Amino acid sequence: MLCSHCHQSIKIAEITQQRGKGFHAQVQCPHCFAWLGHSPKLLKLKLFGFYASVLTGLYSYFDASTRHFLIPVMIFCVILLLVSHFMDQLQTIEAPEKVDDSDQRQKYR
Numbered sequence: 001m002l003c004s005h006c007h008q009s010i011k012i013a014e015i016t017q018q019r020g021k022g023f024h025a026q027v028q029c030p031h032c033f034a035w036l037g038h039s040p041k042l043l044k045l046k047l048f049g050f051y052a053s054v055l056t057g058l059y060s061y062f063d064a065s066t067r068h069f070l071i072p073v074m075i076f077c078v079i080l081l082l083v084s085h086f087m088d089q090l091q092t093i094e095a096p097e098k099v100d101d102s103d104q105r106q107k108y109r
Contacts, residue, residue, distance in 0.1 A: 049081030
């Protein structure tokens with residue numbers, strides 16, 4: 001995973017802080033301490049696209065009379081799944097507080 005705040009790579013084993021459950025789960029970046037999470041709306045769209053495509057595919061496989069209608073519906077659901085998957089990235093939910101270190105930087109000027 002990449003942190004959307006500090007753009008550093010995060011290993012799953014490094015994550016120690018987590019809050020929320022389910023679609024509203026958030027993790028804390030171990031480098032910059034920003035809280036990161038996914039968009040719940042996109043996660044729900046992705047889940048809907050997956051299950052709708054599987055169900056329409058299975059139903060159209062066993063019932064030949066509905067194939068002309070359900071195959072385009074299944075294709076639309078797969079497209080919805082792929083688009084929502086590509087759009088669903090980690091977002092910065094809560095950025096860490098900025099500290100004023102101007103006097104520290106002034107020493108090295």
